[in-house]
Amino acid sequence: MTDLYPVRRALLSVSDKTGLVELGKALAERDVELLSTGGTARALRDAGLVVRDVSEVTGFPEMMDGRVKTLHPMVHGGLLALRDNDEHVAAMKEYGIGAIDLLVVNLYPFEETVAKGAGYDECIENIDIGGPAMIRAASKNHAFVNVVVDVEDYDALLAELKANGGQTTYAFRQKLAQTAYARTAAYDAAVSGWMAGQLGQDAPRRTTFAGQIAQPLRYGENPHQTAAFYVDGSGRPGVATAIQHQGKELSYNNINDTDAAFELVAEFDPRDSAACAIIKHANPCGVATGATLIEAYKAAFDCDRTSAFGGIVALNRPLDLETAQEITGIFTEVVIAPGATDEARAVFAAKKNLRLLTTDGLPDVRAGGKTVRQVAGGLLVQDKDNGFVGMDDLKVVTKTAPTPEQMRDLLFAWKVAKHVKSNAIVYVKNEATVGVGAGQMSRVDSALIAARKAERMAEELGLPEPLTKGSAVASDAFFPFPDGLLEAAAAGATCVIQPGGSMRDDEVIAAADEAGLAMVFTGMRHFRH
Template identity: 65%
Template sequence: MTVASKKIPAPDRVEIRRALLSVSDKSGLVDLARSLHEAGVELVSTGGTRKAIADAGVPVVDVTTVTGFPEIMDGRVKTLHPSIHGGLLAVRDDPEHRQAMADNGIDPFDLVVINLYPFEEVVAARSDYPTTIENIDIGGPAMVRAAAKNHAYVTVVTDPADYDEVLAMLAANDGASTLDMRKAFAARAFQRTASYDAMISAFMVRALDLPATGRHHAVGGTLSLSMRYGENPHQAAGLYLTGEVRPGAATAQLLQGKALSYNNVNDTDAAFELVSEFDPATPSVAIIKHANPCGVATGSSLAKAYRKALECDQTSAFGGIVALNGTLDAEAARHIVRIFTEVIIAPDVTEEAAAMVAAKKNLRLLVTGGLADPREKGMLVKSVAGGFLAQERDNSVIDDLDLRCVTKRKPTEAELDDLKFAFRVAKHVKSNAIVYARDGATVGIGAGQMSRIDSARIAGRKAEDAAQALGLGEPRTQGCVVASDAFFPFADGLLSAVEAGATAVIQPGGSMRDEEVIAAADEHGLAMIFTGVRHFRH
């Protein structure tokens, strides 16, 4: 008969008489131990935790005294013992459990304070494989899960941030825990162990280059930032770190400005992933609005690249995100702060540039310490009702593709440079995506439309609006190139690009009507490149 079938009710209050402490993070430990001792709680502890408590003059019992067995195998085996787990799992109101405890000299634990080996920090330090594996905690999660399962009697704490809450609970209840609090702490404990195991799994998949979509897939993270709300004010949200070592919005250092919002992080991530596609030797800037680029450019300096990117769509750039692939300097900062900008993200920043940005107290400045590797493998997860979709990151890079000219006319060297540039950008534009580019800058972008021809027309209209804003006689799409994230299903989308002034095209190819599209390109004297790779981005 199981405990559940015996229908033994959980007590509301459990007096805290005995506690087991075993922590990797020693912050707040001594104060907690002293407070528990002063409240009459017997303390049992392990290794370095026991030493820290004892060195502070607080009485503590070594776990080996309880188990009657020494720590062995470099501390790998110390708490995996019936005297420990019996004290954690015993149902004290079950006569059979009480008898088993009496027969085996097992005393119960009322409070368990454990935090795990710092696996995430070891991964972040890019430690070698054996060192990382050695930092997988075994005894800690086993005790946490045992205590959390038996929360009818045991309070389990896994984070130093909760120590004050535990002490406040004991003070308010004459040294006892309440069932509601034990349930809450148990839920947090299972969240912690689930996240911990998910991070280990993700590390091993990456390190061993295993298939990304195995039979089981776990997603875990540690809360990095609680947000006021999500995409909209009625939605709760938070930023979680998965342990992946990748420069970007989630892991960047916020040097100044307001706290990042959900939309800020989403858009900034899109901006930095895009700008990381470009060689750091080529100054490049991307301006993002609602996760889509509204201007991208390269230049001889970041300032010049920014000005070229801004000219693509000055209206949309207002209140946007600016990402740079090099150190933000004073010249670039001077131009960026002239209009309202939500976030600037760059690998680094000069002191002079930081001072300029600081004059805009709400402008967020993020420093990543490096660029993201566009070729690096990784997983992307999207929730759906009843589950989630998981896929590998799109790590296809234009420089690695086998480009094939399919038209009579081949692109000029200048056109080819712009075609490669435009296809880099198209990879980061929501599908259906059309990107017009000239001289290393976008001159019109059409994003996220239901048909490709609509994206081509919108990109052309954007170019016309930009020309009017800049006081130009004609749109800068005259003599440009065009990139499409996927094939043209019909020639009409291509003809729309011709009307806009495009002279060369880059697209994946693969349509049933490729020959029709190629014929239309030849008829209008276009050069067209097939990449063989598409970049849908939904």
């Protein structure tokens, strides 16, 4: 096999016409014969280029609304023929099959069609057949054939041809083939995933997940781990779709923590109140609402000032000048918000290492979707935790019922607990966290840690007592014994929200009554591992 092969004949058939004319002209200047189909051919001819229709090559017109046009031996023979195989060369000569050295195809916009909410029949019509077939043929024969599936590779192709006098190297063709196979795999994953959803199949026999590279990362969780960031094309507002206005490149941990922060703050409707969430190592160290962003930020910051250092700040409203000035008073890694004023951006511009991300909105925390986690030899796939509990869903189980003010704090604490690593205990007062215990093997330990943090902050703020006194407390799962509940009571909590469902619920309820606590059950658990 020869490393270098010339490009003399190209087949172009694209749905995305971006850069098409420029590519066609550049190829024509190198005396490359252009073959094309339908709208692609028209666009090239309108630009004054000489194009030969595929229907002329195959001897068959496009038919069945364009479904049948390239599925023909004259096309696939030209893509699949081995140039150094005497039998293949003889067959090409006998049947008049011309070699195709370059295939440029991008597929029908199936993903975009689904994303815009099109009906079933329209989505089906946007499943490409001929495109993937040609891509796979050309990719298999990359020893001789170049296959380009992304507009962003046009310049690389032309640079390769220029550098090698109209030829391409084997290594270049290999790279194009890998990209092409990944594209068809992602395309098929989108189709099969959509069809599973249409059929209501929560656990189809086979499943695939795909993504497109957003950026290679410097390293993963630790410097010895390689990593990259891929986007899934869902368009969900968040770190994957955000605009980064300043600061150095996001790290693996930055992206993970920023996602956690933005998903949490999205629990709070910006029409009701401003909200701020401060995250450290994927756990909230402070969450609060307020009449203004700066009020919410200050309250969130006062939950755990030590942990907030070097944290991630998420806001549910566009960042304003006053809040930006307050945030820059401490080292912060990332700020993400659904917008930012010019004045706020000017304040951040003086902090070169501070990353500012803005999005087109907040993610819908009640929307469906899947989460995927790899385990040895397999994948764990589940529905996204979009569970919601409102006032009408709560069941008062103690002799004392929560007051309206307590109920408001209980629901706030419940929203936060959903985003805290299990075992999770969250103390809240006046719609601001005042103690968070996360990721402990014992629920009792989580209650103790959260209370100790509140004690430390009381000393730092010069308060006469910890803010857990008179607080509401949330537990992400049931109390298996009264001990964790009693630790919360000892810290000063006056009301409790938890799922219920323990074999010892009666004991826990009796302990709550004896301690004078009001308690409600949600009937829903929020484990987060």
